Amino acid sequence: MEDPSLSVLIVDDDPTTTAVLRGLLRNLGAELACTVTSVGTGKAAREEFRRGSHQLVLLDYLLPDEDGLTLLAAIHALPESRRPVVVMLTGAGNEQVAVEAMKLGAKDYMVKTALSPLALRRAIVGALERRRLEARLAEYTDQLKRHNEKLEADLAMARGVQQALLPEHYPEFPPGAGPERTRLRFSHRWIPCHQVAGDFFSVFPVSEQAAGVFQCDVMGHGVRAALITMHLRGLLGELQPLAGEPGAFLTELNGRLQRLLSRVGDMVFVTAVYLVVDAAAGEIRLANAGHPTPLHLQRNRDQVSPCSQPDGPGPALGLMPEFNYDAVKRPLAPGDAVLLFTDGLYEVAGADGEEFGQARLRKAVTGRLTQDTASLLDGVLAEVQQHSPTGQTGLPDDVCLVAVDFAG
Numbered sequence: 442m443e444d445p446s447l448s449v450l451i452v453d454d455d456p457t458t459t460a461v462l463r464g465l466l467r468n469l470g471a472e473l474a475c476t477v478t479s480v481g482t483g484k485a486a487r488e489e490f491r492r493g494s495h496q497l498v499l500l501d502y503l504l505p506d507e508d509g510l511t512l513l514a515a516i517h518a519l520p521e522s523r524r525p526v527v528v529m530l531t532g533a534g535n536e537q538v539a540v541e542a543m544k545l546g547a548k549d550y551m552v553k554t555a556l557s558p559l560a561l562r563r564a565i566v567g568a569l570e571r572r573r574l575e576a577r578l579a580e581y582t583d584q585l586k587r588h589n590e591k592l593e594a595d596l597a598m599a600r601g602v603q604q605a606l607l608p609e610h611y612p613e614f615p616p617g618a619g620p621e622r623t624r625l626r627f628s629h630r631w632i633p634c635h636q637v638a639g640d641f642f643s644v645f646p647v648s649e650q651a652a653g654v655f656q657c658d659v660m661g662h663g664v665r666a667a668l669i670t671m672h673l674r675g676l677l678g679e680l681q682p683l684a685g686e687p688g689a690f691l692t693e694l695n696g697r698l699q700r701l702l703s704r705v706g707d708m709v710f711v712t713a714v715y716l717v718v719d720a721a722a723g724e725i726r727l728a729n730a731g732h733p734t735p736l737h738l739q740r741n742r743d744q745v746s747p748c749s750q751p752d753g754p755g756p757a758l759g760l761m762p763e764f765n766y767d768a769v770k771r772p773l774a775p776g777d778a779v780l781l782f783t784d785g786l787y788e789v790a791g792a793d794g795e796e797f798g799q800a801r802l803r804k805a806v807t808g809r810l811t812q813d814t815a816s817l818l819d820g821v822l823a824e825v826q827q828h829s830p831t832g833q834t835g836l837p838d839d840v841c842l843v844a845v846d847f848a849g
Contacts, residue, residue: 447565448494451479452486452512453501453530458553462499465561473565483507487515495525497565500547502531502538510541517546526568548572608644614720615649624720625652626846628814630822633839639666640783640841643677645684650721653684656843657713657758658732658783669711672701687715687728688768691758695730699762710757714781716748718773718845725779728768731757733787733799736806737771738778738844745807748779775849778814780806785838786821792830801828814844 449466453459459479466475478495480486483504489495498516502509509529516527529542529550539550548568551560613623620626627644639659647653657673659666676697683690691713702709714735716727727735731754734747748771755766773779787802805824809817826836 446474446476447496449475449477449497449499450486450489450495450525451477451499452481452483452504452509453479453499454481454505455501458501458530461556462561465556465558468558469562469565473562481505483509483512486512490516490519490523490525494523497568498525498527500527500529502529502542510538510545513542513545513547526572528564528568611644612646612652614646614652616646624650624848625718626814626848627652627654628818628842628844628846630818630840630842632822632836632841634785634836639670640785640839641670641673642781642841642843643674644843645677645681647684647717648719648721651685651717651719652845653690653715653717654779654781654843654845655713655715656732656781656783656841657711658785658839658841659711660709660757665709669702669709673698673711685717686768687717687726688766691715691728691730691755691766692764695758695764695766696762699759702759703762710759712757712784714754716779716781718779718847720847723773723847723849725771725773726768727771728766729754730766731755731760733782733784735782736780736803738780738806738810739774740776740778740810741774743807743810745803745810747803773847775847778844778846781841781843783839783841785836785840786825786842788838789825789829789836791828797825797828814846818842818844 451459451462453462463477463479466477469475478489480489483506500509500513504512513527513529516524527547529539529547530553531538531550532553542550548571549564551564608627608629611627613619614625618624629642631640631642633640640657641659642654642656645653655677657670659669673694676694680690680693683693694713698711711730712732713730714727714732716725716735718725725748727748727750729750734749734754737746737748739746748769750767750769752767755764782802787797787799789797791797802821802825805821806817809820812820822840822842829836
């Protein structure tokens with residue numbers, strides 16, 4: 442049967458102090474019954490640690506063969522399962538010794554001239570309780586670490602799913618035209634600022650000569666925003682019969698999304714823009730729900746202009762369930778492109794706190810109109826990143842850019 446008593450090792454070369462400590466330990470009461478061993482040197486103490494495991498060590502600061510702090514460091518280096526609780530003993534009150542002892546793992550310290558049953562009991566009970574709390578904290582920390590590792594793995598998988606849902610191959614117009622002959626060409630850059638993103642886009646055929654391009658930005662970041670983007674993706678598939686009419690498309694999408702968000706409790710909204718690029722008609726039809734206004738890149742005229750609506754964009758999705766969104770038409774010339782983007786692209790603040798801003802963004806795009814679209818996107822991103830105080834590739838918000846080139 443396992444001995445329930447507390448195994449105590451006294452390390453002190455003074456026989457009188459050792460005898461006093463033994464007497465005090467015998468009188469601590471049944472709830473603190475002790476089995477006591479005593480040694481007078483550091484060497485003998487190390488041998489005790491090698492042979493067995495003591496739960497508590499009363500350690501003298503001054504030993505004949507080494508100082509107590511050196512031995513304390515050796516105790517602290519023992520494996521966790523064999524490391525005893527240490528109470529340091531000194532001949533006189535010395536705060537510096539106490540501080541050093543605590544740094545090296547001692548749980549308390551006592552002055553030999555102040556030894557008493559009450560003081561010794563208080564020191565032992567307090568030291569054992571601190572060890573218990575440390576063990577519990579270590580256990581909680583380990584549990585939290587394992588939980589975080591699982592969460593990170595889940596988020597990494599969620600990010601992989603999000604990336605898999607982004608277009609890997611774009612449709613061709615007309616179908617089967619091939620990459621060199623398709624009348625509409627697409628490019629994108631998707632940069633989440635966390636493991637998962639609230640920015641989302643989709644490109645899909647509306648007809649043999651027209652493409653639907655949808656982009657949205659869910660309020661907030663992280664898992665909640667990512668879940669809403671997944672729901673939106675499902676809704677896009679359900680609304681294909683309305684895909685040729687951007688206003689009706691966003692109106693129905695808003696109603697369905699609002700019915701979901703009304704059951705969530707917290708206020709959530711989604712900015713979105715949807716446009717139909719019609720290669721046969723040479724035009725775009727566009728509706729906007731509180732999203733940054735796309736840019737029309739007119740390369741032949743060396744001009745960049747916003748795809749604005751007369752009354753401005755409608756409200757973000759999810760805010761007004763009965764709102765009817767209007768669409769605007771805009772002609773496209775061969776060589777033109779349309780650029781869609783989320784606000785994370787231009788809301789990057791510089792060292793002086795000034796945002797990159799939409800005016801600077803428009804200037805950055807205009808200065809790169811002679812470049813191919815992929816190079817233009819990379820150049821604009823690099824300029825935005827250089828505007829941030831660190832000049833790093835990381836951005837404080839999700840960023841999504843989608844470009845459509847009209848080959849004519």
